Amino acid sequence: MQLIHDVIFKPWPWYVVGPLIGLTVPLLLLIENKTLGISANLRHICAALLPSKPTFFQYNWKDHQWNLFFALGIVFAGVFVNVSGLMEYNFDIHPDLQKELAQYNVQLQAKAMPDFIFSTSALSSFTTWVLLIVGGLLVGFGTRYAGGCTSGHAIAGLSGLQWPSLVATITFMVGGIISANFILPYLLAL
């Protein structure tokens, strides 16, 4: 019984979820020869919403509606998990990370996302806005500049054995290691 409960409510180990994520690549190819790549949707949404636009957004975004529906599916997965209350998270944050975050006087709860950044009440804090806006801008700018994100380059590109995607994945990791270890601490201390 405990096992059934855990399968339904608890996170799954990496060797189960990793292969399931990987299967998305052939699945999209089989449906209609599409390549997984979520950040392209940021461009499609800009192309769809902007009234007057730079050349980068002048194309028929409707040709890419499959990807927007894919992203909509992701949104609905989030809604489903939220409404069904189907997930229980373990409080298993690494002790070193807990110690590090404790320096900033933040409360840590048994959740997947820290309240001090993502909750509604956190929006009254200046630090939160800096984190979200600076981080979001870098993500949106960088993914389009690099021509893909974790899904398009690291998962789909590497699955297709493409060396530009390996270059991209390495730069993602280098950037992340730098900012998580050396930039984030300064932002959190604001």
Add this chain to the structure above:
Amino acid sequence: MKNLPNIDGEVQTESANQKTSLKNIFLFFACGFFFGFVLVKAEVFSWYRIQEMFRFQSFHMYGVIGSAVVTGIVSTYIINLFKRRKQSASIHVAEKKFHKGIIPGGLIFGLGWGITGACPGPIFLQAGMGYAGAFILLLAALSGTFLYGLLRDRLPH
């Protein structure tokens, strides 16, 4: 077939005149739902898991991405073996073209990822889960993409 007017990291191989059927639209939505649900079960959307990854405090994320890639390679290979036997067209991930922008672009994305703990997929997921911060993140990411579109001609590629 209409090519995208600009470099998008991949060569467009899909033909535009082939309209996506309603059935396939539903299938893509279902794939997205499946993908999103698995991201939840994998805790990939979790800010903590990403911070642990970049601090080398946990193997989890490396295991997830690594086994996803291996599965992608092996499953595509097996499907193509069957396709060859039936003499039907094989499946291939769209070609990614190298350009100089991949390196600064990748670094910039990485810097953002290390702060927000979210790449674009998880941002959509978190928005669905109703996190207030995710909506700000999504707007900021859209603004970042718009900014790139504005400055694109002046950046090295």
